[in-house]
Amino acid sequence: MKKIVLMAVVMLASVTAFAQHRVGSITIQPKIGLNVADLTDSPGDSRIGLVTGAEFEFQLTDIFSLTAGALYSMQGEDDAKLNYINAPILANVYVTRGLAVKLGLQPGFNVSDDDISGIKSVDLAIPVGVSYEVNRFVFDARYNFGVTKVADWADSKNSVFQFTVGYKFNLK
Numbered sequence: 001m002k003k004i005v006l007m008a009v010v011m012l013a014s015v016t017a018f019a020q021h022r023v024g025s026i027t028i029q030p031k032i033g034l035n036v037a038d039l040t041d042s043p044g045d046s047r048i049g050l051v052t053g054a055e056f057e058f059q060l061t062d063i064f065s066l067t068a069g070a071l072y073s074m075q076g077e078d079d080a081k082l083n084y085i086n087a088p089i090l091a092n093v094y095v096t097r098g099l100a101v102k103l104g105l106q107p108g109f110n111v112s113d114d115d116i117s118g119i120k121s122v123d124l125a126i127p128v129g130v131s132y133e134v135n136r137f138v139f140d141a142r143y144n145f146g147v148t149k150v151a152d153w154a155d156s157k158n159s160v161f162q163f164t165v166g167y168k169f170n171l172k
Contacts, residue, residue: 026172033164039156049074084108118152
C-alpha cells in the first residue's frame with residue numbers, strides 16, 4: 001500500500017511540475033547564459049560571450065504566449081567585440097507540456113565601449129528557438145539571424161547561437 005501511495009504522489013508531483021501557466025498569467029524570467037557569436041562574411045573567429053537579462057511572458061491561450069524582454073548580449077567576433085541591449089519580442093507555441101517553439105523580432109542597441117568607426121548603433125535580428133520548462137526552470141536555445149549590416153563599410157551581419165537558463169516567477 002505504501003508503494004502505491006508513494007507512486008501516486010510522485011505521478012501527481014510530476015504532472016504539476018510540467019503544468020502550463022494559466023491563461024492570462026504574466027511571468028517574469030530572469031536568465032543568464034552563453035552566446036556563440038560571429039559576423040557573416042567575415043574571416044574573424046567566433047566570440048564566446050555572456051547574455052543576461054529578463055523576459056516577461058503573457059499566456060494568451062493554453063498553447064500560445066508572447067514574450068518581451070531586455071537582454072545584455074556580447075556579440076560580434078573576436079576582432080570586433082560588439083555589445084548590445086537586445087529587446088526580443090517572441091511568439092511562443094507550446095507543442096507539448098513545457099516545450100515551446102519561438103519566433104520573433106529583436107531590435108538591438110549597440111552599447112560597446114570600443115570606438116569602431118562606422119559601426120551602426122541599431123541592429124535587427126530574427127530569433128528562432130526552443131525552450132523547455134521544468135519546475136519553473138527554463139532552458140532556452142535560440143539562433144538570432146542578423147537582418148541588418150553591423151557596419152557601413154561591410155556586408156557582415158550578426159549571427160548568434162544563444163543558450164540560457166532562467167527561472168519563472170508569477171506576477172499575475
